[in-house]
Amino acid sequence: MTRYLLTRLAQGVAVVLxxxxxxxxxxxxxxxxxxxxxxxxxxxERAHRELIHQYGYDQPLPxxxxxxxxxxxxxxxxxSFRSEDSALALVLRALPNTFLLxxxxxxxxxxxxxxxxxxxxxxxxxxSDRVVRNGLVVIQxxxxxxxxxxxxxxxxxxxxxxxxxxxxxxxxxxxxMCAIALPLVSTFVRMLRSQLLEVMTxxxxxxxxxxxxxxxxxxxxxxxPNALPPIVTFMALQLGWLLGGTLIVxxxxxxxxxxxxxxxxxxxxxxxxxxxxxxLTAAAYVLCNLLADLLVVALDPRIRVAGx
Amino acid sequence: xxxxxxxxxxxxEAGRMGGLGSPISRAVFLxxxxxxxxxxxxxxxxLAACGSSxxxxxxxxxxxxxxxxARPTGSMTWGLNQKAQSLxxxxxxxxxTYTVNQNxxxxxxxxxxxxxxxxPALATDWSSNADAxxxxxxxxxGVTFHDGTPLTSTAVKKSFEHYRDGIGSxxxxxxxxxxxxxxxxxKKVVISYRASFPDLARNAPILGIISPKALVGSGNAVSKxxxxxxxxxxxxxxxxxxxxNSFTMNAFTGYWGHGPYLETINCRVVPDESARVAALKAxxxxxxxxxxxxxxxxxxxxxxxxxxxxxxxxQDRLIFACxxxxxxxxxxxxxxxxxxDRQLMIDRLLLGQGSxxxxxxxxxxxxxxxxxxxxxxxxxxxxxxxxxxxxxxxxVTVAYxxxxxxxxxxxxxxxxxxxxxxxxxxxTVVLGSAEQGEEFHGRSRKTDILVVNFGWINGGPxxxxxxxxxxxxxxRYTGRDVLDLQVKQNATADGPQREALLKQLQAxxxxxxxxxxxxxxxxxxxxxxxxxGYKSAKNGFMYRFxxxxxx
Numbered sequence: 042m043t044r045y046l047l048t049r050l051a052q053g054v055a056v057v058l059x060x061x062x063x064x065x066x067x068x069x070x071x072x073x074x075x076x077x078x079x080x081x082x083x084x085x086e087r088a089h090r091e092l093i094h095q096y097g098y099d100q101p102l103p104x105x106x107x108x109x110x111x112x113x114x115x116x117x118x119x120x121s122f123r124s125e126d127s128a129l130a131l132v133l134r135a136l137p138n139t140f141l142l143x144x145x146x147x148x149x150x151x152x153x154x155x156x157x158x159x160x161x162x163x164x165x166x167x168x169s170d171r172v173v174r175n176g177l178v179v180i181q182x183x184x185x186x187x188x189x190x191x192x193x194x195x196x197x198x199x200x201x202x203x204x205x206x207x208x209x210x211x212x213x214x215x216x217x218m219c220a221i222a223l224p225l226v227s228t229f230v231r232m233l234r235s236q237l238l239e240v241m242t243x244x245x246x247x248x249x250x251x252x253x254x255x256x257x258x259x260x261x262x263x264x265x266p267n268a269l270p271p272i273v274t275f276m277a278l279q280l281g282w283l284l285g286g287t288l289i290v291x292x293x294x295x296x297x298x299x300x301x302x303x304x305x306x307x308x309x310x311x312x313x314x315x316x317x318x319x320x321l322t323a324a325a326y327v328l329c330n331l332l333a334d335l336l337v338v339a340l341d342p343r344i345r346v347a348g349x
Numbered sequence: 350x351x352x353x354x355x356x357x358x359x360x361x362e363a364g365r366m367g368g369l370g371s372p373i374s375r376a377v378f379l380x381x382x383x384x385x386x387x388x389x390x391x392x393x394x395x396l397a398a399c400g401s402s403x404x405x406x407x408x409x410x411x412x413x414x415x416x417x418x419a420r421p422t423g424s425m426t427w428g429l430n431q432k433a434q435s436l437x438x439x440x441x442x443x444x445x446t447y448t449v450n451q452n453x454x455x456x457x458x459x460x461x462x463x464x465x466x467x468x469p470a471l472a473t474d475w476s477s478n479a480d481a482x483x484x485x486x487x488x489x490x491g492v493t494f495h496d497g498t499p500l501t502s503t504a505v506k507k508s509f510e511h512y513r514d515g516i517g518s519x520x521x522x523x524x525x526x527x528x529x530x531x532x533x534x535x536k537k538v539v540i541s542y543r544a545s546f547p548d549l550a551r552n553a554p555i556l557g558i559i560s561p562k563a564l565v566g567s568g569n570a571v572s573k574x575x576x577x578x579x580x581x582x583x584x585x586x587x588x589x590x591x592x593x594n595s596f597t598m599n600a601f602t603g604y605w606g607h608g609p610y611l612e613t614i615n616c617r618v619v620p621d622e623s624a625r626v627a628a629l630k631a632x633x634x635x636x637x638x639x640x641x642x643x644x645x646x647x648x649x650x651x652x653x654x655x656x657x658x659x660x661x662x663x664q665d666r667l668i669f670a671c672x673x674x675x676x677x678x679x680x681x682x683x684x685x686x687x688x689x690d691r692q693l694m695i696d697r698l699l700l701g702q703g704s705x706x707x708x709x710x711x712x713x714x715x716x717x718x719x720x721x722x723x724x725x726x727x728x729x730x731x732x733x734x735x736x737x738x739x740x741x742x743x744x745v746t747v748a749y750x751x752x753x754x755x756x757x758x759x760x761x762x763x764x765x766x767x768x769x770x771x772x773x774x775x776x777t778v779v780l781g782s783a784e785q786g787e788e789f790h791g792r793s794r795k796t797d798i799l800v801v802n803f804g805w806i807n808g809g810p811x812x813x814x815x816x817x818x819x820x821x822x823x824x825r826y827t828g829r830d831v832l833d834l835q836v837k838q839n840a841t842a843d844g845p846q847r848e849a850l851l852k853q854l855q856a857x858x859x860x861x862x863x864x865x866x867x868x869x870x871x872x873x874x875x876x877x878x879x880x881x882g883y884k885s886a887k888n889g890f891m892y893r894f895x896x897x898x899x900x
Binding site: 092095122123124126189190193194197198201204205206207208209292293294295296297301304305308309310 | 426428431432435440442516517576591594595617618619620621623624627628630631632633634752782783
């Protein structure tokens with residue numbers, strides 16, 4: 042187990058280093074951000090030269106990358122071009138907000154999806170099952186930007202029940218949570234339904250039904266736990282999508298997460314923050330995948346760790 | 350390890366998490382996991398039911414009759430479209446940050462709203478010598494900064510030095526390359542320049558004076574100090590650093606001028622404009638700046654809100670590339686000017702929220718003269734001039750920035766369409782921020798026409814200063830007649846001589862056609878109907894909140 046853990050950690054480090062290199066090359070490919078600042082800031086020649094030197098853009102690219110890497114290893118992600126805040130601090134302030142939003146959204150999505158999927162298995166191919174499944178396909182096709190604005194118009198503007206923006210109140214999470222969760226429900230239902238149906242073909246399920254156990258009990262107590270390991274792996278992959286996918290919802294609601302930070306930093310050519318956001322998001326994704334792998338091992342005792 | 354992990358078959362109480370902690374069965378693990386998830390979501394729902402519905406604003410106990418209250422009362426929530434990046438006024442960039450600074454850091458002078466004149470602020474009067482190489486400002490008595498420090502000439506000196514030399518400062522060009530600042534008299538400051546700097550008084554509103562206590566130590570130390578709280582002398586202050594997407598400005602009760610009349614301004618970032626309008630209608634915000642023409646239709650006619658407008662010093666313009674064929678030939682530039690129907694562009698794209706740009710400076714700027722040459726659409730002439738300039742077969746690239754607002758994007762597309770009607774083949778090109786910077790400052794142009802929304806932030810000819818941001822630079826126009834006039838006007842203090850030079854310069858620039866002004870934009874701000882006393886800022890950048898109160 043320890044050897045497995047170390048191997049996965051080493052792989053994760055390699056992935057993060059790759060993200061570091063790619064993000065550095067990509068953001069530096071767009072050119073000199075000091076020039077970009079100059080269009081609006083009316084910099085004098087002197088100020089322009091000093092900013093170039095201050096941010097190291099008078100050095101060649103390989104030297105800049107070596108310097109960037111050595112600073113990263115010391116935990117220094119640089120400072121924001123705009124605010125002189127540490128880029129690391131800005132990202133670490135934003136990431137928990139995104140994680141919170143993702144967590145509550147995923148939980149909500151599963152709370153809706155699980156009963157729907159289980160019912161769909163129990164009432165397979167019934168009329169109500171078909172109606173529900175077709176309805177979920179429609180919901181999945183709704184763009185999250187449109188859904189977010191629709192929720193705002195209905196629940197904030199028309200009914201006045203909830204705030205339209207992240208105003209610091211606890212209820213401010215409800216609408217963004219729904220905007221992310223609702224499109225996920227369809228995906229989760231299909232995934233879980235498919236897993237449940239697969240496990241349902243196992244011999245032990247047939248054996249239990251022959252013994253007289255109700256299908257409901259079989260599904261809830263025996264089929265569902267065995268369907269979970271692939272779901273966990275799927276969720277780890279979903280996390281990567283969600284880390285980037287909350288960007289639009291965060292922008293609409295002004296939710297101070299990593300997506301909002303990355304968009305703002307990109308439009309303002311605040312490159313240290315962009316690089317920090319990419320690297321730390323990649324690191325978070327790698328870590329979540331690692332935890333998911335460990336969780337799968339914990340959930341499914343049949344999995345053998347290589348290298349026994 | 351294997352034996353611990355091996356199960357006894359599915360559905361049994363087996364599969365212990367050996368090696369990861371105390372033994373726990375898979376079923377128990379699953380039950381606890383589900384219970385935890387349900388609790389978490391239930392708690393969120395419970396909090397949602399109990400939580401308040403938004404951060405709207407309280408009403409004040411303002412005096413009857415809609416007059417400002419005697420003391421600051423009530424609050425307002427301002428929805429920003431992006432974060433005010435920094436609390437250091439030297440790093441101001443973007444409308445939001447300029448506006449925050451305008452209310453927190455007062456300059457030596459400021460702009461009155463209506464009419465838009467330069468009026469005293471921290472300085473009661475000012476003057477320059479004949480060639481504008483020396484400026485004298487007399488400071489107002491009884492002014493204190495937010496930290497209680499009184500205003501002296503040393504504060505002005507240190508502030509100007511911070512603007513010129515501070516880490517990451519964007520405003521050094523506005524302070525100019527001064528050689529000396531004499532602060533020997535605490536109530537008078539004398540700023541000396543090696544070369545003429547005639548626009549200092551008009552730049553002063555953007556150069557907010559900072560308490561000298563905050564300007565102590567290294568550049569990094571000063572930056573960090575200024576991010577913690579405000580050290581200005583403006584009507585509002587902030588007492589805590591930015592946090593996430595919100596911050597609060599509080600009334601400064603020691604303000605030297607009239608107001609402020611609001612106790613608190615809560616600032617919330619809502620990047621999407623549609624979402625901001627929805628938040629306004631939901632009552633989560635009370636105020637938003639520069640509402641786009643299309644979305645104004647949602648607000649106008651609704652008695653709960655008001656639109657406050659001003660024709661601003663924001664100018665939409667096309668900058669030609671005078672170093673790229675066929676635009677090296679003036680006839681090609683004229684062909685484009687004749688091909689466009691600018692009034693139609695304003696009517697359709699800005700929904701009438703603007704007027705046709707006539708001069709190279711907006712109307713109301715110092716030295717503005719309406720040029721005699723005005724283009725009206727003439728497709729036949731456009732075709733003829735284009736042919737004569739050798740433009741046949743050339744595809745005109747009309748460029749805009751990737752982060753430009755939608756109106757700029759649509760203007761670029763409309764320009765392409767109108768050129769097409771004149772037989773001039775064109776296409777749009779999107780530029781990233783750095784590419785756009787290259788087009789403005791690089792050695793040569795890569796696109797033919799740049800569509801730009803330009804703000805004359807200081808209402809004057811400062812932007813004809815060759816070293817700063819002259820149109821001739823971004824157009825790569827090298828005609829000596831215009832360049833020499835730019836240098837001459839920049840070396841002359843305000844007065845009849847300078848005004849005459851500016852009149853000449855505008856007329857000549859119009860004849861040479863390296864920039865075509867399209868529109869002077871009318872900017873509309875949307876606010877709750879109960880907020881009174883607000884006037885929109887003519888320069889389109891620095892909005893003031895010290896006159897606002899709740900009726």
